[in-house]
Amino acid sequence: MNQQSLFDAPPAGIPDGTVTRALAPNLADYDVISGNLSGGGDSWVMQCLLMDAAREAGVEDRVYTFHATLGPLEWPAVEFGGQHFPSAAELAAQQSAASGVPAERHLERRKLTQDVEPAPYDLLTYIAAYGRFPRLGTRFCTKAHKESIEETAFTPVLNGLKVPLGLARTPTAVKLARPVRRLKVLGLLGEESRDRAARPAYRHVASNGVRHVDEWCPAKEWTKAQVRDFHATSGMPHHWTYDSSPGAGDWGGTSRCSCSLCFLSSKRDLLLGVLRRPRLAALIAHVEHVRGDTFRPDWSMHDLIAWSKRPGAPDPGVVITDETPAFDALEQSVRAALRKPPRKEPDLSRGGRAALPLLRETCTSACS
Template identity: 60%
Template sequence: MTSNTITPGPMPDLTDYDIICGNLSGGADSRAMQHVLMEAARAAGVADRVWTFHATLGPMEWPAVTVGGRRYASVAELAARQSRESGVPRSRHLERTKMRDDGAGGQEPYDLLTYTALYGRFMRLGTRYCTKGFKEQLEEASHTLEVRRLRPLLGRPVRVLKVLGLRGEESATRARRPAYRSVKSNASRHVDEWLPVKAWTKAQVRELHAEQDYEWHWCYDSEPGAGDWLGSSRCSCSSCFLASRRDSLLGVLRRPRIAEATALVEQVRGDSFRPDISMADLIALSRKPGAPRPGVVIEDEGPDFARMMERLHWALEQEPRRLPELALSAPRRALLPLITP
């Protein structure tokens, strides 16, 4: 779809766009993306067109923790801080949460695990509803007011550049993804996507953080405040089906109540958290010698977690929208070698 982009060629001209939005997850890659984006926007004289966006996933996100009297930010808090420190005004940082009807005429947050319980199946590469429904649709909706304001003034569809911190080194799928492409076009808006750090390595991202003295999220470290990058390799959900085996085990050890709730959904729905291994198996593996040290264990006793569990139990009493389709014929790999020291 590259030929349909607003700017002809392999890279965007930022002056061609009316809204430029950096997607901040709170992770290190998105901070590198925001650095590159703001340098390019200032050079082009369009820094005033830059917005930032963070889609919150409720209790499934890495929360804030307090260790040794110091508080370490949640991913949502860090994303907002990254936006401000890059020079984006608070009014142009958008944070959104997926909502659902609460049954009493109001709205309540729709957490990802409850959605999974109602859907009946865990996410797979072909059904990544966490990305589509909990991130992309929220970002599009978050720009609607600005699009409605600009559309009659411009007399043409509003041009939106969606900027992501994805790197090709992370997976074969991301390596094949164009660094600049068109993703949507209609009468009200045209949306292109740009991946300015697609060719960056993990080492380059970390070097940038060291050079600029950028804060990174505590989940990357062996324990909050260690500053050693020996924790999770990626700052995704604390329980992500795309995470490495070691990251999955760290998620289990650092947030045991999330792991137990996920295993409950597996048990009731008959589906597996990952196609190659269940959450129940990950919990068992986390208790064996050689499992990574968590560095911190989160109690998850707050009101948000309590509300999630209440909604989750309700959801599991409902008929699922989809029946699980497990790849039962695919042999699981031997479990013992899967733990790396």
């Protein structure tokens, strides 16, 4: 590690609190390096840049990959034209393997209930129980279903390093000679939003007596056009939702590969999501109807469903029925959550708006 102490004032322009005192990390300074893979195009670029840097630093064996799966809310796998197109989770695992990370160092985790026998706790069930949809200022979807899951997933990895690194005598020790250092690597592009453009490419994000976590976005200065070109030259296929139809290869579908229906998405992406996954859209609209809160302050899911039926709406290219046991389980858990009082009153976007109707013509019998 560099000679300068973490407690010294950093030189001008150097991020405060990071392990490496520079504008970019020295990967050899970290005990664990984790590439966060969503299955999106940016993730593949990030993972390749990460592995190149890890090999150069001689710490390839410290690299893990991680995918926080959202289950039925993610873009699923599809069979189209006699070909299988992988889900976001499947593609994340393929990206990890193709970059050279052993299968045992690819971690895929999902939020679970705290029951004696834990079961998947899907985001839409969480929203139905909470009573409100996520907003820019309250992105509990990211916090509860991604970030906290990631920290939990890496706890045993970090504990397993305490003794070999000479930081403690037992893996369960909480008093260490120094925290275990983890570098969290993300595939964010500054071009995607003003918030991401302003976000430092390298920064300190969390620390306590056991762990010190810094964040690095090696692809921050890349453009979407460069990401597409990289996919073409590297031979790694991009997720099917980016195309007008699976396998088209035209990048004419959604501009993002996150939740199938994410409140941060553009109107066109959301219309494509509604048309490609009508059963999911109807279930979200049912949550709106029962709770009184809307999917977004400016657009309700009811609005989006209505707009998707108008002339000029995008061609979905493929329609997913979502007739699967996993989606059936999601629908049942959402319905059960809606039978109970919400944890928060849904007053974020109800103000002055009439109650949203029940979409009986599009919602399945499980919604009624």
